Amino acid sequence: MNFEHMTLMSWLLLAIFGIICAILGYLWGKSVTNTTNNSGELKILQDSNAKLMNDIEGCKQKLASQTTKAKTPEIKKSPIAVAPEASFNTELAKKSFGKKIKLNDLKVIEGIGPKIEQLFHNFDIKSWEDLSEASVNKCQEVLDSGGDRYRIHNPGSWPMQAKMAHEGKWKALARWQEEHKAGKL
Numbered sequence: 814m815n816f817e818h819m820t821l822m823s824w825l826l827l828a829i830f831g832i833i834c835a836i837l838g839y840l841w842g843k844s845v846t847n848t849t850n851n852s853g854e855l856k857i858l859q860d861s862n863a864k865l866m867n868d869i870e871g872c873k874q875k876l877a878s879q880t881t882k883a884k885t886p887e888i889k890k891s892p893i894a895v896a897p898e899a900s901f902n903t904e905l906a907k908k909s910f911g912k913k914i915k916l917n918d919l920k921v922i923e924g925i926g927p928k929i930e931q932l933f934h935n936f937d938i939k940s941w942e943d944l945s946e947a948s949v950n951k952c953q954e955v956l957d958s959g960g961d962r963y964r965i966h967n968p969g970s971w972p973m974q975a976k977m978a979h980e981g982k983w984k985a986l987a988r989w990q991e992e993h994k995a996g997k998l
Contacts, residue, residue, distance in 0.1 A: 870949060870950060873949065873969055874948070874949055877949075877969060877970060877972075877973045878973065880973075901916050901981065902981055902983070905981070905983050905984075906981075906983045908983075909983035909984050909986070909987040910983070910987055914983075917939065917940040917941055918930075919933055919938075919939075919941070919944060919975075921941075921974075921978055921986075922944070922971050922974045922975055922978070923970070923974060923990045923993070923994075924966055924967070924968070924970075924971065925971065928959070929955075929956070929959070929963065929966065932955050932956065932958060932959045932963070933955055935955075935958070936951075936954075936955050936958070938955070940979070941975045941976075941978040941979035942975075942979045943975075944971060944972060944975035945972050945973075945975040945976035945978075945979050946972070947971075947972055948972070949968055949969055949971075949972065952968035952971050952972065953968055955968075956968060970993065974986060974989070974990070977989065
């Protein structure tokens, strides 16, 4: 293109055409990009998700308690209340597990070893009764306090197993642990 032969009118038409194109492009771009703020909807969905997660945890606990009732035979309790220390039958526990069991040894629970037992002791959960009364969420909190290396553990059945140990249901506990390797429901 030879710019020497362009007149002032040609330059003016070119400038007007460029300005019109810029304005039309701006208006078209503004109409196409319609961004909305979804932060309110996101917050509602996050709250709903948290509620559903709590509902799931409650269902798991209810299922665990129903599974315990269905699989463990009931032992008739005597009308006289007996302290757990007095009713702890070392011989029956040894016979059921094939090794000596100490009173309130949390390591009897499938999935709990010496380090996890220490974590529970740090949270003042030192007996089978304490553990049986703890929620699964509390058990998970104890595990989380130990760091990332304890994330692989699933404490879903630990309160139920602790309840069997606390109540002296050694045969039922040993059978349950045999049927549910790694303490998984």
